[in-house]
Amino acid sequence: MVSKKRLHYGGFDGFRSPVVPKAPRSIRRNSHKKPSAGSEICAFELLAAVAGKLLQESEGSASSTSSEQKERINIPKDNVKQEPLEVKLKPARLEDLDQGCCAESQFVPEPSNLELKLEPPLKDSLHSDNDSGLEHASIVTTSDLFKEIGTNVKLEVSDSKNIVIDTPSKSEGGSYSHGDLCDVNMDATANIPKLIEKETEKLQETCVELNKSYSSVHVPFYSDPVPSACFQRHRDNNVKVGIRDDDENCFSYNQHITKMKAFRLQSRGGYRRIRKMLTSKYWKTAPKLKDYELSNTTSGGGLKSFNQYKKYMYKRERCQSQTESPFKKRKLFPEHVEETSSESISNLPERHLSKRVKFSIKSFIVPELYLEMPETSTVGSLKRNVMEALTAILGGELHLGVLVEGKKVRDDNRTLEETCISLNSETFGFMLEPSLPEASPKQPPPQSDNHQPSSTSPDSPITERVSLSNSSESKLEMEIEKNKEEEIEIVVDTKAKAIIPITAVTPEALSIVPLNHNNNNNNNNKVISKRCEASQSQRRTRRPFSVCEVEALVEAVETLGTGRWRDVKIRAFDDANHRTYVDLKDKWKTLVHTASISPQQRRGEPVPQDLLDRVLAAHAYWSQHQSKQNGKHQSELIQTLGTPVKV
DNA sequence: ATTAGGG
DNA sequence: CCCTAAT
Structure with missing residues (x-):
């Protein structure tokens, strides 16, 4: 089954980002959102x-x-020598x-366990005077900085284990x-x-x-x-x-x-x-x-x-x-x-509940x-x-x-x-x-x-x-x-035609690609259940590409080539923040590999063969045409691959 | 920041 | 997916 979208080769409808020739990054960069820096x-x-x-x-x-x-x-302050004390x-x-x-x-x-303690100064009583030693030293420093905001801060050194800075609480002093x-x-x-x-x-x-x-x-x-x-x-x-x-x-x-x-x-x-x-x-x-x-x-x-x-x-x-x-x-x-x-x-399922974490x-x-x-x-x-x-x-x-x-x-x-x-x-x-x-x-x-x-x-x-x-x-x-206690709220969305269990559908999942056919979003729960494990390592949570994503990727690569992953990202995955252009590149790599092996050797969610065929075709084409260049390729590619558009 | 590849 | 060299 081939999507109608293939009619849009070279077209710009349905996408935010037109197909543009690859330009120097220095130029392209400016055309996209850029974090403000320098503050x-x-x-x-x-x-x-x-x-x-x-x-x-x-x-x-x-x-x-x-x-x-x-x-x-x-x-005595006069005694201050030059020796630095670390x-x-x-x-x-x-x-x-x-x-x-x-x-x-x-x-x-x-x-030498010491404690420096900053705490509210005792209003009346004087602190110990054996400040010369670090042990049990108790010194109150009062800076105008703190006076300005109405707080005296005492810094206390004792032989405890911690340095504690205490400032008086708002009402209850001390x-x-x-x-x-x-x-x-x-x-x-x-x-x-x-x-x-x-x-x-x-x-x-x-x-x-x-x-x-x-x-x-x-x-x-x-x-x-x-x-x-x-x-x-x-x-x-x-x-x-x-x-x-x-x-x-x-x-x-x-x-x-x-x-x-x-x-x-x-x-x-x-x-x-x-x-x-x-x-x-x-x-x-x-x-x-x-x-x-x-x-x-x-x-x-x-x-x-x-x-x-x-x-x-x-x-x-x-x-x-x-x-x-x-x-x-x-x-x-x-x-x-x-x-x-x-x-x-x-x-999507009809429940909209979210647990709240305190x-x-x-x-x-x-x-x-x-x-x-x-x-x-x-x-x-x-x-x-x-x-x-x-x-x-x-x-x-x-x-x-x-x-x-x-x-x-x-x-x-x-x-x-x-x-x-x-x-x-x-x-x-x-x-x-x-x-x-x-x-x-x-x-x-x-x-x-x-x-x-x-x-x-x-x-x-x-x-x-x-x-x-x-x-x-x-x-x-x-x-x-963290509070153990939790409250579970059930939010029911009555406006949306579809009520979404936001506990199961991540924002990313919501924003991916055209979600027409292939209801292959049912793996969200599985994905989520695995996320917890992965979150414990620095490694990003694995998020297998859905068929929809694959199709979007294939389509983008067909038009843009294999050397413009940033553009592919912008074109087809702009809203999928968890898909980087590197991810897309990697996915294409695996797709090409997947398409070249026997179906028996493939794992994971099966990718429709027609998609894999397109992958191979696009891969062959772009490897021959050295992708880059400019956008004139799409029509050429369509001719090369034929136009398997079904009406 | 992107691209290209190896791991 | 990660990591990195090279742009």
Whole structure:
């Protein structure tokens, strides 16, 4: 059976994209949607300004004799020498996490477990004064930054395992709300972008709230015996704040707030995979902050309002979700599925129910922070710098990643259901990212982070490393809790002629190709059931091509040739976001192979022989005619292949 | 970002 | 499907 569509060879009806000769990519590229870029710098300028402001204010209050002076640091400031003191804050090596299961442990944390705690300042009582030591040091830093928003922040150092930042809750001073920082309610079929958008908004609000009123951020410290072998020596006594880059095992000195390793937001499982993510070069895409001396900031830009920043973040997030497809947004919301469905689907089961998944995120982990400062720096300055780093991070270029089984879910188009973010999903979590989510974490280089046991910084004898550590338990202190409870809603669509079970039909499935004959959409359930397994690995969920898709592909290739997969994609799969041009190319390859083998050897859903014949014909034709060239081929091809159009 | 191929 | 070299 041959579709009437074959009448349209060379025609342009039915397709959004005309057949155009292949043009240089540089030209074609401009004709298509392009993600707007280049806004990262802005955010970091803002961060820099904020951090600078914070520091400035802190310095001011520290050196002044103001009555509200709360710093009780015994270390004379005059004594500050040039020796940099490296302070490394890190929850735990992923190796350790891995090794937690397998006994072999080459990493032995230093006993110097410390806790930096930021908490609401006690209004009346003074804190302990033995600030000179790191143990049980309790220092209150009050920066105008926080005063502006009505919050004093205390940073407390003790010998516990964690660094905790507490700020007074809105009304009840002193305590913080720890249960529902980020509550969102999502439909099970909602897409990842939607989830991310929601979570990000919540998170950003939370970040703002940190400086405003309530929230708590636990920053697990961790002791790292790794000598700074590749840590460059530096002379100035400026405090360096940065984030370790495990890829290079080096600290970026020129970028005080360079890279945020990762915010670990994860439940118990999947450490190995997390590690994979954390160590990937993905992090190298973190925005740079150059030539910005946090410790010498004059704060030219001043302090922009957090609301402004929040707005910016929203905007930014929105932009990202729109870089894909203008239609995507619509498909994100199950409530709107019927819009699409009425267009393309009319013969589907009659139920429209969706499970809803509730999320409750308690808090997030800041996996590691790197600080470097002179040995003689005051504890107060340490606190300030930690605060700076945290402020910068929390207010920074944050993006939310969704983790399932420790693996980042890359395909934003997948529904929660497909991703196994559903009822019993314990292994699902979030992670904060410093950079664009688009930057796909590829194969992470082997963790070259061999914890060199001793010989601390051979090239920098004057540098002493101070390690702050946390226990393995507390690493996960800020895990995400997803409400077990779920509610199941049944949404019945009465408008659409066809009522669609959106739990079974993915947005992608709705948007694929003309869905005329061959009701071969009944494999959706099977597909979905498999998606969960696949989502646990980075590998994309396998989605076999339906016959409809195959036909669309064949038709497109017949007209466009085999060297223009991007055009094929645009022409026939523009709305199928899960089909990349690489996928189409691969599928064609398999089709050609399938067509050349005996039917007995074929597997999967059988492709109609006529389609396979067309595949062979088109393949032969285009391999002979070197595809490319231009569009004059279609008619030629039709003649070559004959015109098996049936009326 | 695309293309082309190997795995 | 993934990964990558080459454009």
